[in-house]
Amino acid sequence: AQRVTQPEKLLSVFKGAPVELKCNYSYSGSPELFWYVQYSRQRLQLLLRHISRESIKGFTADLNKGETSFHLKKPFAQEEDSAMYYCALYMEETSGSRLTFGEGTQLTVNP
């Protein structure tokens, strides 16, 4: 069963515009969610985690348990934000604990 869904595979905005990357999840336990980012020719790296309630590079994400969402937002997009973004859900299962990823959203910020 799909546990993390990112409905937009591609998202294109202009520099300075607000951006929102959507993430919805399905999990019976207490969710712990993350956003990972992969810039061109770089490794996948952690952007932020909901438990920290932090803002990284101007991005924030709020866990909405009612809507089972963890959307990533930034009020003013920059060209250097262009990258592939993955939402990830930490799950504890009987066989062990692990991270499951969504399909990813490719964000392009145009000048």
Next chain:
Amino acid sequence: EAQVTQNPRYLITVTGKKLTVTCSQNMNHEYMSWYRQDPGLGLRQIYYSMNVEVTDKGDVPEGYKVSRKEKRNFPLILESPSPNQTSLYFCASSPTSFSYNEQFFGPGTRLTVL
């Protein structure tokens, strides 16, 4: 430098020819994992290991094997590769499997099976 390394970075092979992709980390991490990345499907976990000699299947383990004989290494083995295993493979590690631990990713291995 603390990092996860993978070898080879690029590999073209033929159906049925056994291959191994190595993964090594120098951060003394307990938890290691293999993912494959395919367009439109995102990252899918193949196998993971919570510690030495402890491995478990992820979401797409068919056609793959792993071993964890030592803490730093977690090789991915394809006994009889098939074209549907053409993909970009990532190894990752974290200090433990606990949720607050960030996963550190390797640079990726692009595999083509003809």
